[in-house]
Amino acid sequence: MVKIVTKEELVAILAAMPERRTVGSTGAGGGLLEPDAVLACFEEAFVTHGSPKDMTLVHALGFGDKDRRGVNRFAHHGMVRRVIGGHWVWSPKLLSMSQKNEIEAYCLPGGVLMHLFREIGAGRPGLFTHVGLGTFADPRQQGGRCNTATTEEIVELMQIDGKDVLRYKPFAVDIGVVRGSVADASGNVSARDEPADLDSYSVAMAARNSGGIVIAQVRELVADGDIRPREVTIPGNLIDYILVVPDQAQTYRGAYNLALAGLEHGKVETSSGKEDAARRIVVSRAAEELVPGSTLNFGFGMSAGVAEKIVAEGRQKDFWFTIEQGIHNGDLLTGDMFGIAANPAAILSSPEQFDLYSGGGLDMTFLGLAEMDGHGNVNVSHFNGQISGPGGFVDITQKAKAVVFCGSFDTKGARSHVENGKLVIDAQGQVQKLVADVAGITFSGAQAKAEGKSVLYVTERAVFRLTPEGVELIEYAPGLDLQIDVLDHLGFTPILRNPRLMDARHFIA
Known part of the structure; x- marks a missing residue:
């Protein structure tokens, strides 16, 4: 049964978690689909109660503001022991911790991590793919390892039908963190007003089928029937907790612009402004x-x-x-x-x-x-x-x-x-x-x-x-x-x- 929680309740739930939980989160640069209010609850639970600690954080695309938001919430000594990320630059503190060998640090291709979440959720024996061959993700190179503190092999080279492939090994996801625009009374989550869906469903499925929990952040609750079936991003049977954040911003630019979700046509400044x-x-x-x-x-x-x-x-x-x-x-x-x-x-x-x-x-x-x-x-x-x-x-x-x-x-x-x-x-x-x-x-x-x-x-x-x-x-x-x-x-x-x-x-x- 889905439970609607306050920030205080969510902090208490997280503080009671055993150590060494693996957290998978969706999100991308610029605040895109970033469940920052939920991540702030992780931070508050650790800073205030010292738990959850020694976590593994997994995210396919980098997200954060290079200061406090996004994955920066996890940049506290003892809060994470391992980070597996597809992009790191949005959190200078985690980067510094990696460089100082204070955490185990892996970097894998973003699409690989998204597909690995899907394979974990499907109960398959990892992701078998050509993606990463010959690159830093190949175990003949670094195998995705980023520092000397990181020793475990999480990628292996195999041959299938005489061809080289990489197998990215599966792991249990204990907590999935996702975000949408709205959720209904049955827990169905829709990203209908967001600019992207990213890997929300795969993250939720990986956590649910690993025996873990899924926490969703949304802007508002709506009645059953208000979300059309094709607008459901994550069905309610995969969701455990919902945190409602009325002032949730669409991106770091602020308020919701429905042109970015394709719901209306509008003019938006697109140029980077860089010219040389x-x-x-x-x-x-x-x-x-x-x-x-x-x-x-x-x-x-x-x-x-x-x-x-x-x-x-x-x-x-x-x-x-x-x-x-x-x-x-x-x-x-x-x-x-x-x-x-x-x-x-x-x-x-x-x-x-x-x-x-x-x-x-x-x-x-x-x-x-x-x-x-x-x-x-x-x-x-x-x-x-x-x-x-x-x-x-x-x-x-x-x-x-x-x-x-x-x-x-x-x-x-x-x-x-x-x-x-x-x-x-x-x-x-x-x-x-x-x-x-x-x-x-x-x-x-x-x-x-x-x-x-x-x-x-x-x-x-x-x-x-x-x-x-x-x-x-x-x-x-x-x-x-x-x-x-x-x-x-x-x-x-x-x-x-x-x-x-x-x-x-x-x-x-």
């Missing part, structure tokens, strides 16, 4: 690769500018947009609100979206390039000895037919401008991004070559392509000396055949 020469050049050159009729995916950061360019040029109907949060088409938001779209055409659960990606249903993806090397590997997850996490990056790139990486040539102090159709370098960056070996493999060049995947690496100074022989430099910016301005700043020696100049139209101020 390097970004304009990279976005313009990357967009050259677009093939009308393609199903596309866009990542966080500079690569999202390709979607902005398509919209600005009125070409949106030529393509089918998708993002990992389950969104199809619409006006994609960028920056901290990445993962949300105004006026979407469809909203699926994230596990369903990752099924599309895993099965090869993605024609092309445009993703960030934080670091690349001469083997064609890309790193967006490991920096300065600590983990940031890939979110859905690994799941998306593994079977996409074509991958276009977008990023600046170097960083930290790098400045350039365009003049008379040429690139002018004003200051070299202090941090090299095109290196001999990346700090962590988020995208495996070797795996991509084995699969014959089309891979392009676009920077403002040069464009590279992954070939069977290795990384080839195919274009460089007009106005640059190839040796002095490009090759001398690489940590590897690319293949050089007949590199041509990038089209001058990308260098118009």
Whole structure:
């Protein structure tokens, strides 16, 4: 029987929990579907009563405000002993605890974790998948481990029908934490006013079928019959406790905007507002690769500018947009609100979206390039000895037919401008991004070559392509000396055949 609880009652329930419980929570960046009021009850229970303690926290996509909200609630010594996350940057305190070996820390692909929740709920012997092969999640690399305190193998390499696969091992989920817009008297939860469903159902099912409990946060209670059957995100038989939070915000932007849930059409500011020469050049050159009729995916950061360019040029109907949060088409938001779209055409659960990606249903993806090397590997997850996490990056790139990486040539102090159709370098960056070996493999060049995947690496100074022989430099910016301005700043020696100049139209101020 579902019980409606106050915050005080929920704190008491959590304080009475045995130690070493495993908590699975839904949520994504920007406050998307973030059950923060429930997580605040966990924090209050531990700070006030010292329990629950030594928990394992599992979340597929990173969420929090880099201060107090979201997973930051768990950043207390003794509160968690292990964190398994798909993205870590929204909680600097947990990152610090990981770096100091104060907790066991794992990072796994976001889609993998969502599918693993589903497999746990279904009682199957883990998740068997190609996703993660050749990357940091592969046990031949780090097996997802992020520090020396983390020793248990939670991923194993297997062969099925003569092919390598990874098995991500299942575990019991003792407490599932989910969120919706409304719940009815029978406990049915609907995310009808939210911008995404994420993995709510999978998290709830994993906890329920592990013999655990499920806590749902909603904005309001409604009468039975008020939620239409197709609007139910999680049926009431999976829910144990409901916490009603009348002032629940839709995202960190605040009040509910129904255009973000696709319930009405509205104009929403979508642009990141970032604009510089390097970004304009990279976005313009990357967009050259677009093939009308393609199903596309866009990542966080500079690569999202390709979607902005398509919209600005009125070409949106030529393509089918998708993002990992389950969104199809619409006006994609960028920056901290990445993962949300105004006026979407469809909203699926994230596990369903990752099924599309895993099965090869993605024609092309445009993703960030934080670091690349001469083997064609890309790193967006490991920096300065600590983990940031890939979110859905690994799941998306593994079977996409074509991958276009977008990023600046170097960083930290790098400045350039365009003049008379040429690139002018004003200051070299202090941090090299095109290196001999990346700090962590988020995208495996070797795996991509084995699969014959089309891979392009676009920077403002040069464009590279992954070939069977290795990384080839195919274009460089007009106005640059190839040796002095490009090759001398690489940590590897690319293949050089007949590199041509990038089209001058990308260098118009």
